[in-house]
Amino acid sequence: MAKAEEYIKKDHQLFEETVVNNEEISPGVFLLSVKRVHDFKPGQVVKLAVDQVQPPRIYSICSGNSDEELRILFNIKDDGYLTPRLAGLIPGDKVLLSAPYGSFVGNKKPAWWIATGTGIAPFYSMFQSGLAGNKMLIHGASYLNQFYFEDELDWAMDKNYQRCCSREQSCDVFPGRVTDYLENRSELPRTAQYYLCGKAIMVVEVRDLLIRKGVPYENIIAEIYF
Incomplete structure (x- = not known):
């Protein structure tokens, strides 16, 4: 982390x-x-x-x-x-x-990218850099107009792109928070890496949820808003 x-x-x-x-x-x-x-x-x-x-x-x-x-x-x-x-x-x-720096770096290994709000930015960079293969992208927002780059991501990633909206509803968007979506999953791949980017409360809640569902701590990599 x-x-x-x-x-x-x-x-x-x-x-x-x-x-x-x-x-x-x-x-x-x-x-x-x-x-x-x-x-x-x-x-x-x-x-x-x-x-x-x-x-x-x-x-x-x-x-x-x-x-x-x-x-x-x-x-x-x-x-x-x-x-x-x-x-x-x-x-x-x-x-x-x-100059650019930091250790929150994408790779070609299977991974889940989990973001809220403008936390989509590093994952869009990874997507634009050709790292979307074997990835699941989950983006949470309060309102439907906050899914930045959604048309491009939806077209390219299809079922591996999941939007979660907590305050508005749409037929192709999960009604609730990112944590609600993850909680409803019967199981999560334990060998995948999980990249989290968003506010501290989201990162902590998702990290704890993933660990509770059996994801090893060392497979969770986080970027927290300051």
Whole structure:
């Protein structure tokens, strides 16, 4: 399991990069693009800032590792310093970005990718990097318009892509939280790896549920929002 200390204590130099695009893909949710200048492994993160006033925040990369652009998925925090400013950026503006790093890295082994909200970002990076074979992707959200990239994922992964919605219903979406969906499974493959990305409470609840259902602790790899 990735620990917060790994990301907080390391000192990463920030480089000035130019915004290529900044698209609002859902209300209050943006996909920020800069030109990719560093290689990275799908699932890794970068530190991002708009100035030297506030410390940078950490975001998962949301693009394939061979794409010309490096993209960041974020939602606006109304009481935050960074995200309202990020939302206002236009092509040509500057941001401060670190080189990619981190140990939450995808591979070609059988795995379940479990995300909530914008926690889909590292898994979309893995998907775009050609790692979707032998994978099951479970994405949880409160509302139906929060399943980012759903058309592409649904078309490519078919039955291996499961949406779980807790506050709205649709005929092809599981009615409930990710934990409800997993609880309803009669059994889970114990030899697969389980990647979790989302808020701490989700990660802890899903981790405990998986262990209770017989998944070895060492098969669970987590990325927690800070």
